[in-house]
Amino acid sequence: MKRERLFVMPSPFRDEFRIHGFRFGSGRKSLAVVGAMRGDELQQQFVCSRLVHTLQDLEERGELMPGHEILIIPSANPFAMNIGKRFWAMDNTDINRMFPGYALGETTQRIAAALFEHIQGYEFGVQLASYYLAGDFIPHVRMMHTGYEDVELAKGFGLPYTLVRTPLPIDTTTLNYNWQIWETQAFSVYAGHTGVIDVATADDSLSAILRFMAMHGLIRYRSHPGYYSQVVKEEDLVNVKACRAGIMYCMCKPDDIVRRHQHLASILDPYDGSVRWEVRAPVDGTIFFMQTRPLVLENSMLFRLIES
Amino acid sequence: MIKTVISTELPVDEHLLIRKNSISAGSGKKRVCVVTGTHGDELEGQYICYRIGSILQENLDCLDGTVEIYPALNPLGIDSITRGIPSFDLDMNRIFPGDPMGSMAENTAYNIIEDLKGADLVLDIHSSNIFLYEVPQVRINQLTAEKLVPLARYLNLDFLWVHEAATVLEATLAYSLNALNTPTLVVEMGVGMRITKSYGDQLVGGILNLLRHLGVWKGDVPEPPADHRTILSTGGTVEFINASASGVFIPLIRQSNQVEAGQSIGRIVDPLRGAVLQEVAVDQPGFVFTIRAYPVVYEGSLLARVYREDNA
CATH class of the missing domain: 3.40.630.10 (Zn peptidases)
Structure with a gap:
């Protein structure tokens, strides 16, 4: 393993801003993995750090397969993480909305450009991502529908679901989208949580990446074969929204199988505790996403279900 | 209402x-x-x-x-x-x-x-x-x-x-x-x-x-100053000037300025060392329609946008 400084930028008042990469093996550029691009992607960085640790161990035991280069970048935004912010600390811009980047552009465009230069040209790209709404997911892998994606490959992670999203204009500046456009098979692995570290789901994500690497001959690794991943189009998810605002008292969790009309949560009046709204499942299905804030606004997204 | x-x-x-x-x-x-x-x-x-x-x-x-x-x-x-x-x-x-x-x-x-x-x-x-x-x-x-x-x-x-x-x-x-x-x-x-x-x-x-x-308003309309003109960008190009250094930007002009070739529009300084990190100048004459307002900058921070007519 080689630890490399991929990008360095001086700061007016803080230490240097640095992005480090961990390079394993040599030969064909087979896999690049990017961890936290946002300061609250703790779970994502944790998974990445565990991946570096595991690959070091495999390397010592001679179980990295020859002819493959693997690059792991646990964090592209340590400045935000160190002060508890989600986005770039100076101007609140999101590095993951700046791809493919611009080396002569704004600061986060430059960071994205430098990062993209290092992770371009790999056969596979994995981003450990978070979602723009606060909440918990069933661990899954996500792909953009660009016409270049190969959904069958995503099944190699052995996660319960593979979600395919049709990109909106705002998605065209994300890493996942641009990776695909530049001919890398790109996958976003959603490690369940953001802002916290949950060892069990982190282990699931780590195992999924190792399983994928073993399947494609990058490492020698025996693991549980995983799930037969079900492919879901994002537009087919059934959204359950809040008809009233208040305190959300939840009676279920991600991965629960629910029946139509089943009571999923209650929205309580924050003054007298009375029930303002009983949230019920509109269809039979599985809870794929659940928002986790205790207070909910009217019209906010509470659950996303995979219909049975 | x-x-x-x-x-x-x-x-x-x-x-x-x-x-x-x-x-x-x-x-x-x-x-x-x-x-x-x-x-x-x-x-x-x-x-x-x-x-x-x-x-x-x-x-x-x-x-x-x-x-x-x-x-x-x-x-x-x-x-x-x-x-x-x-x-x-x-x-x-x-x-x-x-x-x-x-x-x-x-x-x-x-x-x-x-x-x-x-x-x-x-x-x-x-x-x-x-x-x-x-x-x-x-x-x-x-x-x-x-x-x-x-x-x-x-x-x-x-x-x-x-x-x-x-x-x-x-x-x-x-x-x-x-x-x-x-x-x-x-x-x-x-x-x-x-x-x-x-x-x-x-x-x-x-x-x-x-x-x-x-046709929605029939009242008085204040006239713009006699020398006012609106510049349309299609006759030229817009140049973005980004910081080459991280530090504190001191503007030397205000926006809405016509600038000459080589004119300094500001500098990036290092308050700790008392040093100038970058003199920010324009290459060619133009019209500065954007200028940095917030002093702290990183490499890449936008400092100015300058419009330059093609025949300038």
């Missing part, structure tokens, strides 16, 4: 209210909308809303049609000095035309579009952000330039920037409304978190001029 466009319940004893002042008089059927406050840190539009509202209400006999004023599309953001919608990751001006089945923010965006579409003209007023000072200008996507540039000229602002199309900008309020055949002009001026009264007065005069052109 004050109307509530959107009312969304918040958890504890409050509603998110997006309101408009709908001012009508005469028999004219045209409707012009003035919207602002999409970004909670941009306040220049508040002065415009106040002035246009007061002028129209005090001179209803000069109004022939309807003018609707929306001071705050993102009231929670304005109230909390938050650029976006609090607790929502995405820029509100990147989620249009919204989604009636989406989250609260996407649903709000959808309902804003529903309320605005069909207007004869929408003016979407922005004030950059806290980092940059902008001269009063109109920004127009090149896809709609032929239709909108003639209208924008009536605003008598300093600069009309016809910029290239970009996929990510297809999710703005202006793009979405223009795609629905509702002509929408984007005004940028001043700086975030401040009100620049002189710019505001210039734009108020321009709005009255535009309303007069549309």
Whole structure:
């Protein structure tokens, strides 16, 4: 393993801003993995750090397969993480909305450009991502529908679901989208949580990446074969929204199988505790996403279900 | 008449209210909308809303049609000095035309579009952000330039920037409304978190001029200064000047300056070492229509935009 400084930028008042990469093996550029691009992607960085640790161990035991280069970048935004912010600390811009980047552009465009230069040209790209709404997911892998994606490959992670999203204009500046456009098979692995570290789901994500690497001959690794991943189009998810605002008292969790009309949560009046709204499942299905804030606004997204 | 466009319940004893002042008089059927406050840190539009509202209400006999004023599309953001919608990751001006089945923010965006579409003209007023000072200008996507540039000229602002199309900008309020055949002009001026009264007065005069052109206003319109001219960007190129060093930017000019080749527009300094890290100069003569307002910069921070005529 080689630890490399991929990008360095001086700061007016803080230490240097640095992005480090961990390079394993040599030969064909087979896999690049990017961890936290946002300061609250703790779970994502944790998974990445565990991946570096595991690959070091495999390397010592001679179980990295020859002819493959693997690059792991646990964090592209340590400045935000160190002060508890989600986005770039100076101007609140999101590095993951700046791809493919611009080396002569704004600061986060430059960071994205430098990062993209290092992770371009790999056969596979994995981003450990978070979602723009606060909440918990069933661990899954996500792909953009660009016409270049190969959904069958995503099944190699052995996660319960593979979600395919049709990109909106705002998605065209994300890493996942641009990776695909530049001919890398790109996958976003959603490690369940953001802002916290949950060892069990982190282990699931780590195992999924190792399983994928073993399947494609990058490492020698025996693991549980995983799930037969079900492919879901994002537009087919059934959204359950809040008809009233208040305190959300939840009676279920991600991965629960629910029946139509089943009571999923209650929205309580924050003054007298009375029930303002009983949230019920509109269809039979599985809870794929659940928002986790205790207070909910009217019209906010509470659950996303995979219909049975 | 004050109307509530959107009312969304918040958890504890409050509603998110997006309101408009709908001012009508005469028999004219045209409707012009003035919207602002999409970004909670941009306040220049508040002065415009106040002035246009007061002028129209005090001179209803000069109004022939309807003018609707929306001071705050993102009231929670304005109230909390938050650029976006609090607790929502995405820029509100990147989620249009919204989604009636989406989250609260996407649903709000959808309902804003529903309320605005069909207007004869929408003016979407922005004030950059806290980092940059902008001269009063109109920004127009090149896809709609032929239709909108003639209208924008009536605003008598300093600069009309016809910029290239970009996929990510297809999710703005202006793009979405223009795609629905509702002509929408984007005004940028001043700086975030401040009100620049002189710019505001210039734009108020321009709005009255535009309303007069549309037949909605029959009252007086302040004339721009005799030497005023509006620069149209299609005759030249826009150069972006970004920081090459991280430090503190000291501007040596104000925006709206004609600069000469080689002229220094500012320097980036290191307060710890008492050193100059970068002298920032322009290569060729031009018109500075954007200048850095917030002093702390990183490599890449935008320092200025300069318009240069091709024959300069």
